[in-house]
Amino acid sequence: IETALRESSVTQMLCHDKIDSTNTAALALDAPGALVLAEHQVGGKGRLGREWTETPRAGLAMSLRVPVPPHAVGWVPLLTGLALRTAVARETAYRADLKWPNDLLAASGGKLAGILCEMTPDAIVIGAGLNVDHTREELPVPTATSLALELGRPIGAIDRSALVIAYVQELTTLLAALHTGGGGLRAAQEAYRAACSTIGARITVQTQDAPVAAEATGVDDDGRLLVRDPAGATRAIAAGDVHHVRV
Template sequence: MQDNPLERPLDAASVTPGGPWSPVEYHDRVGSTNDVLRADPRPGRVVVADVQEAGRGRLARSWTTTPGTSLAVSVLVPVPPSGALWVPLLVGLAVREAVAEVSGLVVDLKWPNDVLVPSDGDRKLAGVLCEWTDVGVVAGLGLNVGTAREDLPLDTATSLRAAGHDAPRTDLLEAYLRRLADLLAADTGPAGPTADAYRAVCSTLGRDVEVHLPGGTVRRGRATGVDAEGRLVLRTDGGTAQVTAGDVVHVRQP
């Protein structure tokens, strides 16, 4: 029988992430990898699960996984509050680099936390949820790997399998942790190479957008940049505005 990389078991014990990361802590089944990590928030801790039953996305959306189909991983990033807004952006950049390295698939990033596949109708491949603690940022990643298209929860979602690419979850995990460690160690100043690398692949920039803010307000404008703090810069009818958090919708041009 021919080996299918998408069906290989997740071998977390073989992953040697290096950098700031502790040995990977593997669970067969959890409610949420973020919740497991937040219960004992040690800097550099890595929690990964085969099945996640009560994962969360932004705006209280749910994200669950079935056995052997996804990569659910959370890490504790020890950063000061001044750098916290950059964490989800760097996680997205690390995912982009890891996916390209392991599978060859090219993806785009939507500010602040979505990984999209332009060759598959800009469907969502992965999402990031960051939560703040006293010792750093808990960064949770959910990446659809082996889910068949008919089993995806939404038409706007995709997976590596649905996009026609193969990648073992173990290889993706190791590449992601290594890439994220490298990005965190690099210069993330407003003109630094890491910030510039993010801006270069953020498909939100230059587009008309609607930003659904946490309080229910919707702000509209053109996304013109990401500032030194990691905020999205909008040009609106009333001038320039900075957005710290929100759900971004790319407005399709007629």
């Protein structure tokens, strides 16, 4: 992996057999360009204090620590989801649904991957967990699924190292667009919008008070989801849980 990533944003790679959280490890490192991987992550973090559960040798847990210009931080989680989706398509030909901001879902609705970005004063730690080789019995929660299950591939047939390499390469290209801005950034944002299955979908948005039914109409230049409520009013959502309504 290290050799293949020589041209990427990775300057140093740490591969742990067992660790609490690759994000926590990358947060503690003062090394821009550090990529932390773990074969078994025992204390994986989800968003909003939730947990991410890994199955040894079946899941991928990856955290990349990189500097990001402050004005572009809002797009990092979204472009990370795009990078992961593209990498999965490149290596396995599987086209996952990309749900705003960045969950990867299978056609069955099962969750294949989750992303957690955490900020330090000078960098962002981009954490991604991908379910690759789980059997049905190994899935940590009923809402999860794995690439092996969705593709009907035998365990061990999907090259996990190739997935790591493809993901970091895709992410490197998209992060470079964030740094340069201009046309490159607009192209990356358009690629995200084209891939995001939330846009155009009927959704429910979990607000502080209650779930609200709405239609997602787009993603604005700050990475916020634009939703139109039944009364026709449009507003932008910066963070929150969005559930697609299946019709």
